[in-house]
Amino acid sequence: MGPFVPRYFHSSLVKLDVREKINAAVKMALKEKDLVTSTTLRSVLSEVYNLDKATGSKAPSPAVAGVLRKAVSRRTESATEFIRCSRPDLAAKESREAEIISALLPPLLSETEVNCALQEAVGQCVTDDVNPRQMLGRILKAFYSKIDKSNVDSDFVKRRAEALANAPRP
Structure with a gap:
């Protein structure tokens, strides 16, 4: 079957x-x-x-x-x-x-959609010499305030958010 x-x-x-x-x-x-x-x-x-x-x-x-x-x-x-x-x-x-x-689960957001939402969340975060751990928390908080956690792969979101928090900013 x-x-x-x-x-x-x-x-x-x-x-x-x-x-x-x-x-x-x-x-x-x-x-x-x-x-x-x-x-x-x-x-x-x-x-x-x-x-x-x-x-x-x-x-x-x-x-x-x-x-x-x-x-x-x-x-x-x-x-x-x-x-x-x-x-x-x-x-x-x-x-x-x-x-x-x-088969009954709603589809997860695509990587592109997650990346766009994370970029938007990074743009909202204040970047006044905050350490990467605090920045990560702010990014995730801003991201999950707009996106429902059940619609994303939380491990992928965390990895991408960590990469964005540790990335050098202009």
């Missing part, structure tokens, strides 16, 4: 938030009797409901996307660990679950 790709989520006419995508995918998986997909998505939906309980209200779509990204990250790390421990069967299961969840 190939990777799970929801057929109707890629249409530009259908604009569902992340929570609605998960619910629709669970229903579709149940109709198609796809036990792996339905179980995986139900576990993620359970994490989303726990987030709702923790916040006291319905979590916004970016927070739900963050839960999905963490779930994908956990499963990817587990798959890597299972491969290291010579358990390809369990690694394949974890990789399959990561693919299922990844």
Whole structure:
């Protein structure tokens, strides 16, 4: 069986938030009797409901996307660990679950978009002989005030921001 790709989520006419995508995918998986997909998505939906309980209200779509990204990250790390421990069967299961969840994630911003937003954030920061660590903090604060953290790869953003903070300024 190939990777799970929801057929109707890629249409530009259908604009569902992340929570609605998960619910629709669970229903579709149940109709198609796809036990792996339905179980995986139900576990993620359970994490989303726990987030709702923790916040006291319905979590916004970016927070739900963050839960999905963490779930994908956990499963990817587990798959890597299972491969290291010579358990390809369990690694394949974890990789399959990561693919299922990844299909529901909104796309990340491109490197170009991140670079433009970081350049704009650097332009906003005051550069009066501040050390690079303080400059990095200011850049990241300005960047994340405009860009939602769930829409970017935070490791990439940090690396690019560090490079910009350590770059010589005119």
